[in-house]
Amino acid sequence: MTGMDLTVATLRDLAEGAAVLGTGGGGDPYIGRLLVERQLREGRRVTIIPIDELPDDALVLPSAMMGAPTVFVERPPSGRGNVAALRALEEHLGRTAAATMPIECGGLNSMMPLLLGAQLGLPVIDADGMGRAFPELQMETFAVYGVPGSPMSIASDHGDVAIIDALDNVRMERLARVMTVEMGGAAYICDYPMDAATVRRTAVPGTLTLGMRIGAALRTARERHEDPFDALTAALAGTIYTHGLILFRGKVVDIDRRTVDGFARGHVTLAALDDPGDQLRITFQNEHLVARRDGEVVAIVPDLICTLNTDTGAPVTTEALAFGQRLTVYAISTPDIMRTPAALDCFGPAAFGLPDPYTPVEQLTAGTQVGA
Amino acid sequence: MTGMDLTVATLRDLAEGAAVLGTGGGGDPYIGRLLVERQLREGRRVTIIPIDELPDDALVLPSAMMGAPTVFVERPPSGRGNVAALRALEEHLGRTAAATMPIECGGLNSMMPLLLGAQLGLPVIDADGMGRAFPELQMETFAVYGVPGSPMSIASDHGDVAIIDALDNVRMERLARVMTVEMGGAAYICDYPMDAATVRRTAVPGTLTLGMRIGAALRTARERHEDPFDALTAALAGTIYTHGLILFRGKVVDIDRRTVDGFARGHVTLAALDDPGDQLRITFQNEHLVARRDGEVVAIVPDLICTLNTDTGAPVTTEALAFGQRLTVYAISTPDIMRTPAALDCFGPAAFGLPDPYTPVEQLTAGTQVGA
Numbered sequence: 001m002t003g004m005d006l007t008v009a010t011l012r013d014l015a016e017g018a019a020v021l022g023t024g025g026g027g028d029p030y031i032g033r034l035l036v037e038r039q040l041r042e043g044r045r046v047t048i049i050p051i052d053e054l055p056d057d058a059l060v061l062p063s064a065m066m067g068a069p070t071v072f073v074e075r076p077p078s079g080r081g082n083v084a085a086l087r088a089l090e091e092h093l094g095r096t097a098a099a100t101m102p103i104e105c106g107g108l109n110s111m112m113p114l115l116l117g118a119q120l121g122l123p124v125i126d127a128d129g130m131g132r133a134f135p136e137l138q139m140e141t142f143a144v145y146g147v148p149g150s151p152m153s154i155a156s157d158h159g160d161v162a163i164i165d166a167l168d169n170v171r172m173e174r175l176a177r178v179m180t181v182e183m184g185g186a187a188y189i190c191d192y193p194m195d196a197a198t199v200r201r202t203a204v205p206g207t208l209t210l211g212m213r214i215g216a217a218l219r220t221a222r223e224r225h226e227d228p229f230d231a232l233t234a235a236l237a238g239t240i241y242t243h244g245l246i247l248f249r250g251k252v253v254d255i256d257r258r259t260v261d262g263f264a265r266g267h268v269t270l271a272a273l274d275d276p277g278d279q280l281r282i283t284f285q286n287e288h289l290v291a292r293r294d295g296e297v298v299a300i301v302p303d304l305i306c307t308l309n310t311d312t313g314a315p316v317t318t319e320a321l322a323f324g325q326r327l328t329v330y331a332i333s334t335p336d337i338m339r340t341p342a343a344l345d346c347f348g349p350a351a352f353g354l355p356d357p358y359t360p361v362e363q364l365t366a367g368t369q370v371g372a
Numbered sequence: 373m374t375g376m377d378l379t380v381a382t383l384r385d386l387a388e389g390a391a392v393l394g395t396g397g398g399g400d401p402y403i404g405r406l407l408v409e410r411q412l413r414e415g416r417r418v419t420i421i422p423i424d425e426l427p428d429d430a431l432v433l434p435s436a437m438m439g440a441p442t443v444f445v446e447r448p449p450s451g452r453g454n455v456a457a458l459r460a461l462e463e464h465l466g467r468t469a470a471a472t473m474p475i476e477c478g479g480l481n482s483m484m485p486l487l488l489g490a491q492l493g494l495p496v497i498d499a500d501g502m503g504r505a506f507p508e509l510q511m512e513t514f515a516v517y518g519v520p521g522s523p524m525s526i527a528s529d530h531g532d533v534a535i536i537d538a539l540d541n542v543r544m545e546r547l548a549r550v551m552t553v554e555m556g557g558a559a560y561i562c563d564y565p566m567d568a569a570t571v572r573r574t575a576v577p578g579t580l581t582l583g584m585r586i587g588a589a590l591r592t593a594r595e596r597h598e599d600p601f602d603a604l605t606a607a608l609a610g611t612i613y614t615h616g617l618i619l620f621r622g623k624v625v626d627i628d629r630r631t632v633d634g635f636a637r638g639h640v641t642l643a644a645l646d647d648p649g650d651q652l653r654i655t656f657q658n659e660h661l662v663a664r665r666d667g668e669v670v671a672i673v674p675d676l677i678c679t680l681n682t683d684t685g686a687p688v689t690t691e692a693l694a695f696g697q698r699l700t701v702y703a704i705s706t707p708d709i710m711r712t713p714a715a716l717d718c719f720g721p722a723a724f725g726l727p728d729p730y731t732p733v734e735q736l737t738a739g740t741q742v743g744a
Contacts, residue, residue, distance in 0.1 A: 092464070159539035160547060167531035175532060178550040
């Protein structure tokens, strides 16, 4: 294999970069990072392989946690449930997985396939199905390009396992969601079983190494006392995330955050430091969905709207938002594979009940083309 | 096979007898009876075989509906979901079922295996796992005597199918219950997969033919203008349900009935016609759980407490209870297999949160031993 072995240093970079790609949601990668770090320190290896590595017919089982990442803080994963989920789907399919991969490169789920890879010696493909974080299982490029999410497996750390073969991917999400709640609010899943050729056709490539690049850029900027946002923009250069730009800089003057139907829904409003009347308001549902400056949309899902600490560039999740925080709102354009009409049907503004049409962030703003 | 072919006449008797064995719950067998009747009229056959018919290692997949029987009234079964559930469990086990059987002989679930048997030409074993009706999947003699309910299958009529492999039978019930709700409130299941030798060791035998006998006795009594309760007592003679007796006769003077946590919970109070101060109060959770006369327990779960129309002997379910109804409360002793300490742990008074100990109905009352 031509894969790259994960180190504690690259893991830490990835954890921070994945939090940026979480766009305010996705769950803090912290607890997942600690679990993977322990695996590495105990001598186990995680090999990250490029998307073109495996033969066409090799079976790939994407893996993730489902539910509330906060549950993991109170009850850390034992390492049984995620293995049980993979084994159950292998058994159901009558085939052995050649690799796992993230369904979601943003937030905690960037880490979960690495943990599984370390535990089982299974390579992890450098690609995912969201190119960021999204709240639901049908919001996958896999789904957009015709891969059925079913059969999927779901398991708890306590010994409960199920296989769900749903009518469609939305039904799969609904059924897995109620199982997750009944399993204690967090569960492990493997879904969208597919061969490596299908991964190449439907996944967002290179998103684990992108996360590492972003994390490394922010770390290096801090070490060198350089501007983290310049570093972030430089890190995106040459990637399929072609545009990165600062949307706004200010301090938090209002937060409206409620838990509704299992989601963190709400708004955060920032005011410019030098002009309190100049405000940016972000609407979120776990992840940031739309940013409006003085009422005008300046970035909208599926483009990434990232809230970062103005001094350090450290990503700030919606749970961590607090009055008076000085934040920089940084937008990143999604890759073309996530901007097709089919993709926008699946995870564009209307999928979140937003009335606004999708307009690419680089058209909405006087954006800086990375590398331009 | 030495089995008996079901006729429309025996089916109708069974539907009424099963409603008696539903002890106020279990769901009205009516809609199930219509579905099976249509199968018979279209020329399909249902073969009911004795519990000792199949070779020891033959695979038996018990089948049932789960959820609210009322859903079926608004959205009758299409005949797809129940077949999908059986096929999914066969596929998961890599084996073909030699027969199905009821998990619950009381109420609607007496009918569901007959429907499946007719659709697939699969014999139905004359036995079940409750000997009556109970509200939850772990309340099975199969479970009492060590058969795991998992793996189980669950399917909707819409195309959703799942396999649940739970840590234990209570967890299985919980996971299947949330799936049922998400599937629209009613679903089809196959659980407690086992071989025929295990059925013989753990099931309550002869409960389909018992239902037919009870139904036939009530029908014949009506045709001949004889006392239906004498007929009911005579029908029990020689069966493993050794005691049957009238507990009380009166009219409904109070009903307290609420839907709590998906159960019909409440009380019904009857007053004697000749002495309004002489009252019997029945507490129910879907099924009747305990009957108290002037505060003293006269029958308690798992013994059967049946509310029957005093004139006709027709069973009256908790949903159909109404003020002024003249009812006869008839108690039936459960078979010995349902009275062991392990059985009482599973579905005795404490399993329903009742403070009273279990005492056999024939000890609580000056009962009439059937045939004595």
